[in-house]
Amino acid sequence: MATVSKVLNDASGAQIAPATRERVRVAADALGYRPSAIARALIRKQIDTIGIILPQGNVSPLRSTFFAGLLDGILQAAVQHGQHTMLFTGHVWMDAERSLPAYRDGRCDGFLLLYQRDLDRIVPALLDANVPVVLLNETYDDPRLAAVDVDNVAGGRTATEYLIALGHRRIGMVYGTLFFDFARGRREGYFQALAAAGLTPDPYCVGDRYTNEALWQNAGEHVGLLLDLPPNQRPTALFCANDEIAARALQVLAERGVRVPEEMSVVGFNDDLTATRQTPPLTTLQQPFEELGEAAVSLLLEQIREPGARGRKILLPTRLVTRASACPPPPTAENITQRSQLS
Amino acid sequence: MATVSKVLNDASGAQIAPATRERVRVAADALGYRPSAIARALIRKQIDTIGIILPQGNVSPLRSTFFAGLLDGILQAAVQHGQHTMLFTGHVWMDAERSLPAYRDGRCDGFLLLYQRDLDRIVPALLDANVPVVLLNETYDDPRLAAVDVDNVAGGRTATEYLIALGHRRIGMVYGTLFFDFARGRREGYFQALAAAGLTPDPYCVGDRYTNEALWQNAGEHVGLLLDLPPNQRPTALFCANDEIAARALQVLAERGVRVPEEMSVVGFNDDLTATRQTPPLTTLQQPFEELGEAAVSLLLEQIREPGARGRKILLPTRLVTRASACPPPPTAENITQRSQLS
DNA sequence: CTGTTAGCGCATTCAG
């Protein structure tokens, strides 16, 4: 029996006679024998499975195109590292004390935390319980916590600098909601780039402070706000906090008969699967989905191997992908006037 | 120890003194004790987990907006039934003999099969090995196999009949590819509806027989083919085999300056998350994602409970959702002429 | 009503 175990696991350092090895193989095949992952996990105290935890909100994150890309990246990395994946959703963290134990029953060796709110409540609980965890695309300040994120501030700056370099001076931003951290970061980058160029965000920075339930509708209203400005004050470019908002902006612009990019440049963020499918194809900041997944899985495996270890933080850069939705502003008289006024 | 087990599992028929019950609860709490799902699974031979199997193609199904909806439906149902979910991808069925065992190691009680090709190879292997399985959104003829699908033929018929009822006579279909079954079904429904109205699909039914790798690009070419027809032969409506193709059609139409729906009606299929976000919002056939998930999970649990049972097949209807992308055809002279020619 | 016993299927000692 022990011999069989060694053969089937290719146990290193185990010396088995080739003949025996063969005999085991044949027998196993004939019987259709499959080692039980469960029994093995029971004694190894490890099951090579990572859990992906999503909250279940009114708007399911599963439905977001950004999530699709991220999940794809994570799964690819997980497979490469020989890890299985479970998807957790529907657990409300409101009663963290009750939900938490569910994540300590040995089904998974560790967890990736996505789309979380109330991190103050979740993260310490997980950390105190010594559950290996990696936070993805969110920020939480605790030295014990491993995290991987994209540099949203730099991304926001890059987007804005690009528009400035194209010659835009009145640059709007539609940040959607500050519900999640990323929008705050991207907006900060936008502020930085404007400030460095001596430009002002007022009254061009619009969004909603409270919720992301009606993102699509709200984004439309926010874009509308900017379009309603008097022609000589209207922005000539729009930086949108993500590609969904950008898609909505393109829609509203089309409805209003504003040509993109001739009359209005649009830049998104994420490069999700819809970006290339817009009309015109979207200039946007690309999330490195594969690298994000790889980094997240690697960090998590580190945490699993060394449960006490200090959590590393990884910050990945985004990359500007220029497509057709942004170009220099129209050189109209007002525009020129405005430009000299501002600079 | 047995008492603890009974308390923690609320074992039915077990009579425990309230005082003892309380004592156990308190102790468990104090120790932060969590029963091991693994050990329990070892003896119960069941782990309350279902696996979702996707192939990993060159185009990851994870990136499809249709999958997002379906996954959401499945997960919702799984949670309601107290099931955990695992996501399997990256296993190539080409060597089914080697991959198959991976699905028999007890990690999951059963599987949902999505986006599969080469069903002839996979399904019998799974069935012979007595692995509980439900096929989703595909057709395979074996009485042992449980399956849930949407009635694609009826859906295709409904879409086409709707366009006919609006007054269209030259109705194109862009089916994309016959790579998957669904396109074949939807096309069949389209044929049926046309035939019933005495109309012909020639030369309006376009698509690609072989691959879905470059769906987006190919769909564009196919739409282009129809637009290149002489004006008096050009279709006045397009039925697209899914919303992605419809989105592409809208894009091409916009590029060509063809107004939707005034000059060209467009109907999609799926009602995925992008349908409402198109310009104009897409008239389409809605997949009942929640019901699909519920049916799939229910059938799978049936199979798990009764491993030998004959597999039930469930066929769910789609529902026409009328939005703004379809309307009656323009009453031009040629159109009227053409109409009388055809009917 | 509670505690004791056995064994789920494996990997890891340790003798042979």
Next chain:
DNA sequence: CTGAATGCGCTAACAG
């Protein structure tokens, strides 16, 4: 190099 014994953490059957 191979096989027998042990125990992972739990639940089911049973005896008290």
